[in-house]
Amino acid sequence: MTSAERFRRCLCGDLSGLDRLPMIEWASWWHLTLDRWAGEGLKRDLDEKQRFEQLGLDVHRQCWFRHKAPGCPEPQRQGGGIIENEEDYERVRPFLYPEQEPARVQRVFEGWKAEHDAGQSILWYSMDGGFWFPRTLFGIQGHLYSFYDEPELLSRILDDLAAYQVKVLKRIYAVCTPEFMTFAEDMSYNKGPMLSKKLFDRFLLPYYQKLIPFIRERGTRVLVDSDGDISEMVPWLLSAGIEGALPLEYQAGVDVAALRRDYPEFIMVGGYNKRIMKDGEEAMRQEFERLLPVMRKGRFVPSVDHQTPPDVPLENYRIYIRLLQEYARKAVGA
Numbered sequence: 001m002t003s004a005e006r007f008r009r010c011l012c013g014d015l016s017g018l019d020r021l022p023m024i025e026w027a028s029w030w031h032l033t034l035d036r037w038a039g040e041g042l043k044r045d046l047d048e049k050q051r052f053e054q055l056g057l058d059v060h061r062q063c064w065f066r067h068k069a070p071g072c073p074e075p076q077r078q079g080g081g082i083i084e085n086e087e088d089y090e091r092v093r094p095f096l097y098p099e100q101e102p103a104r105v106q107r108v109f110e111g112w113k114a115e116h117d118a119g120q121s122i123l124w125y126s127m128d129g130g131f132w133f134p135r136t137l138f139g140i141q142g143h144l145y146s147f148y149d150e151p152e153l154l155s156r157i158l159d160d161l162a163a164y165q166v167k168v169l170k171r172i173y174a175v176c177t178p179e180f181m182t183f184a185e186d187m188s189y190n191k192g193p194m195l196s197k198k199l200f201d202r203f204l205l206p207y208y209q210k211l212i213p214f215i216r217e218r219g220t221r222v223l224v225d226s227d228g229d230i231s232e233m234v235p236w237l238l239s240a241g242i243e244g245a246l247p248l249e250y251q252a253g254v255d256v257a258a259l260r261r262d263y264p265e266f267i268m269v270g271g272y273n274k275r276i277m278k279d280g281e282e283a284m285r286q287e288f289e290r291l292l293p294v295m296r297k298g299r300f301v302p303s304v305d306h307q308t309p310p311d312v313p314l315e316n317y318r319i320y321i322r323l324l325q326e327y328a329r330k331a332v333g334a
Helices: 003-011 031-038 048-055 086-095 101-117 132-138 140-149 151-173 197-209 212-217 231-239 256-262 274-279 281-295 314-330
Strands: 060-064 122-128 180-184 221-225 244-246 267-272 300-304
Touching: 003 122, 003 300, 031 314, 048 060, 048 314, 060 101, 086 151, 101 122, 101 151, 122 132, 122 151, 132 140, 132 151, 140 151, 151 197, 151 212, 197 212, 197 231, 212 221, 221 267, 231 256, 256 267, 256 281, 267 281, 274 281, 274 314, 281 300, 281 314, 300 314
Parallel strands: 060 122, 122 180, 180 221, 221 244, 244 267, 267 300
Antiparallel strands: none
16 A cells, blocks of 8 residues: 555544554654754755655655745744834735746646656645734734734735745646645644734635635545644634644643544544654653544544654664554544
8 A cells, every 4th residue: 555545544533444644744853853853863964755755655755835935034933023013014915926936836746746747755735824924024923913903904915825835836736746734834832823813804714715625626635733731723624625734742731532532523634743853762651642532533644743752763763663663554444
């Protein structure tokens, strides 16, 4: 069975006849983690595909759209913005939604097509979502104020963003059908969402409705990427046509068992508590035991709930991979 077929079957909840669940590391590794592992025997001169194969993971390919052109103004401080009002937006707009990006993305997927058609890799793409992208313009604080102080401008930005992203999407689907995609949002932290349902419905829902039907009609599963506790937001996401989420951070209070109980169709990727990986095999096995009942119900791809931290020795990570394979098989009765 190919990795692409296995992944598609898992996401639609059909585990019958599978040899195992998918085994992916959805987020690239921290450079500090790779630096440590290089000192512990991991080869440095590997491309991403080779690294997945060396570590015993399924190969996946991610393309993240570029939303700004070279030369775009940068914030003067971390978390700061580059616009405050419509005049500022007009000033920076020539640097946004780069015209050459749709063609670049198409070339990327053309380069992956043969490998994907042979079932040797899982394809996905990510794009700045309706919460994330305006934040890169207004800055963190300015963005939150913009819902109240600049509602017309915020709506205009979201309309421009969606129109641009449709152009990119058309070029992707002229080549192939990726297994899934993510709207990069990060709109929750450990106390829950950073906006109300009222604001979600007014601003984000219309944005999603311009994109999600186009994506789902072409056979790609739609997920949102948001750190923190997304539990309260799940019904909001479902109402927008979003089918799932990652990374389901344990330390933020996400309970994947409760989510599966309350939302049986919701797709989940992640959920594995990265903080225990440094503690050795028994701790890692207990974490898999916690997740196993959810794994058995489908629509769940267990994976580290964000990047593997640099306090994890390479030996421990290899144990994690061995256990992941064991439980990926156990989940389907293999």
